């Protein structure tokens with residue numbers, strides 16, 4: 001008896017329900033972002049977030065996705081008020097968020113308008129819900145990205161999981177309101193690419209050639 005070739009296995013693969021379903025693909029895009037916020041093992045947990053700097057140059061970095069809300073069209077991320085990205089978004093609120101999950105074979109390119117929250121109810125609620133280990137990042141006296149003569153001293157063991165509350169003044173929430181989603185699903189049967197734009201109170205979608 002011969003072993004079946006991988007090619008014939010692929011021929012009998014059951015395609016996901018959203019494969020040829022435009023609204024279904026949009027629902028799946030949001031479901032992936034919602035899941036990514038809660039699942040540290042998901043590729044969607046740590047998207048790349050791009051901003052535009054003062055010289056008009058693109059600038060990107062990995063950030064943790066804290067929440068995704070399809071009804072509000074928002075993504076929530078946390079950062080330091082002293083960071084470069086905070087200054088970038090203060091000047092130019094457009095951000096681009098890039099997700100890729102190798103297991104799901106899905107890339108999402110998100111266009112959004114960023115809004116920064118400090119010392120308001122949104123920031124207070126996010127700070128209250130954040131873990132001590134996450135709060136620690138905001139405590140250091142030096143601004144992130146400040147030049148230092150030598151690596152900073154190692155944190156003593158008893159400080160690694162026990163943050164005081166004095167990081168809160170440096171803490172900011174980046175709320176990104178999504179108005180553009182570009183989808184690319186990789187499949188041996190044929191890739192699927194689509195785009196949705198938020199317009200007149202709804203998502204207007206179209207398939208694109210991959």
Ligand SMILES: Cc1cc2nc3c(=O)[nH]c(=O)nc-3n(C[C@H](O)[C@H](O)[C@H](O)COP(=O)(O)O)c2cc1C
Nearest residue numbers: 046061062063064078079080083084085086144145
């Ligand atoms: C896995 C991972 C997760 C990160 N999560 C965050 C985050 O949630 N917020 C943040 O401000 N920086 C986060 N960073 C650090 C940023 O990538 C970046 O180095 C830092 O924020 C400085 O960026 P900026 O100078 O462009 O502001 C993360 C880095 C990695 C590798």
